[in-house]
Amino acid sequence: MQSFLELAEKRQSDRMYNDQPVEKEKLERILEAARLSPSACNGQPWKIIVVDNFELKNKIADATSSKALGFNHFTKQAPIHLVIVEESTNFSSKIGGLIKRRHYPDTDLGILASHITLAATDEGLGSCVIGWLNEKKVRKLLKIPASRRVALLILLGYPKAAHREKIRKSITDIVSYNIY
Amino acid sequence: MQSFLELAEKRQSDRMYNDQPVEKEKLERILEAARLSPSACNGQPWKIIVVDNFELKNKIADATSSKALGFNHFTKQAPIHLVIVEESTNFSSKIGGLIKRRHYPDTDLGILASHITLAATDEGLGSCVIGWLNEKKVRKLLKIPASRRVALLILLGYPKAAHREKIRKSITDIVSYNIY
Numbered sequence: 001m002q003s004f005l006e007l008a009e010k011r012q013s014d015r016m017y018n019d020q021p022v023e024k025e026k027l028e029r030i031l032e033a034a035r036l037s038p039s040a041c042n043g044q045p046w047k048i049i050v051v052d053n054f055e056l057k058n059k060i061a062d063a064t065s066s067k068a069l070g071f072n073h074f075t076k077q078a079p080i081h082l083v084i085v086e087e088s089t090n091f092s093s094k095i096g097g098l099i100k101r102r103h104y105p106d107t108d109l110g111i112l113a114s115h116i117t118l119a120a121t122d123e124g125l126g127s128c129v130i131g132w133l134n135e136k137k138v139r140k141l142l143k144i145p146a147s148r149r150v151a152l153l154i155l156l157g158y159p160k161a162a163h164r165e166k167i168r169k170s171i172t173d174i175v176s177y178n179i180y
Numbered sequence: 181m182q183s184f185l186e187l188a189e190k191r192q193s194d195r196m197y198n199d200q201p202v203e204k205e206k207l208e209r210i211l212e213a214a215r216l217s218p219s220a221c222n223g224q225p226w227k228i229i230v231v232d233n234f235e236l237k238n239k240i241a242d243a244t245s246s247k248a249l250g251f252n253h254f255t256k257q258a259p260i261h262l263v264i265v266e267e268s269t270n271f272s273s274k275i276g277g278l279i280k281r282r283h284y285p286d287t288d289l290g291i292l293a294s295h296i297t298l299a300a301t302d303e304g305l306g307s308c309v310i311g312w313l314n315e316k317k318v319r320k321l322l323k324i325p326a327s328r329r330v331a332l333l334i335l336l337g338y339p340k341a342a343h344r345e346k347i348r349k350s351i352t353d354i355v356s357y358n359i360y
Binding site for chain 1: 227233294322355
């Protein structure tokens with residue numbers, strides 16, 4: 001593989017996918033990379049529902065679209081939808097979060113999403129993290145308990161479009177030394 | 181580099197560092213990997229303060245320790261402390277967060293921390309993300325405006341201890357197919 005920096009450069013949010021199915025071994029390696037994700041106090045507050053059933057996946061895709069707002073109408077193209085459910089974290093992370101007034105699972109889920117999308121890139125796959133979804137509909141479709149938050153959706157598939165250059169703030173905009 | 185999965189396996193929270201300084205080029209590649217991190221609506225709600233001044237770094241280390249609770253007394257060993265400050269995100273991410281009752285920067289900062297620690301691992305460095313810090317003290321030491329949240333501290337340095345095996349939930353505990 002390339003260096004991590006090259007991998008980070010290659011990863012992008014893909015919004016067009018072709019029909020090629022994702023190989024089982026690739027998906028399994030991505031899920032293993034997800035499993036290894038670190039989290040606050042090792043709480044691992046997540047479950048991943050792999051939606052690869054064609055009809056169900058299309059229903060999930062409908063629950064992430066908002067035609068009125070023009071959001072995410074491309075999601076149906078991706079053959080695999082990973083639905084990320086937030087689970088209860090452990091005692092240490094909860095206590096720490098209470099004292100520091102933070103909800104650490106939000107950060108943990110960012111790390112998890114990062115592992116999944118970088119692992120997908122490493123497998124030559126495209127991915128896209130979707131934060132905008134109709135939780136109620138997704139919960140019903142996948143029989144997720146009402147007590148659980150449906151946090152994110154991650155699309156996986158072979159991308160159709162080429163690599164784009166990234167638009168980011170410059171290093172001097174975001175980095176300083178020994179003082180703010 | 182190894183595969184992403186091997187990199188994810190190698191990354192660990194290091195709590196012992198030796199005296200070897202971190203090369204400037206390595207630090208710069210890690211910061212570049214951080215800069216490329218994705219975020220909700222590309223809001224990039226972060227600033228990174230590199231603390232590599234010896235005295236200042238030790239003061240920051242004191243602000244992350246809680247001797248009474250036995251927390252993080254090892255931080256002084258790491259030659260570089262990255263202080264991650266949460267910045268205001270952009271309009272789209274704010275609006276989306278309001279509607280969905282989420283604070284997307286928490287997730288964004290998880291992604292950023294993930295890029296930094298994985299890039300560090302790729303450079304043969306150790307790292308550790310610390311969520312437990314005395315914000316007030318850190319803010320004062322680095323002249324961070326009162327309006328900004330000091331989100332995380334990330335230690336960087338050459339690790340002293342060997343690789344540990346990871347303790348994680350099993351794949352069947354966290355992954356299911358087409359149903360919760």
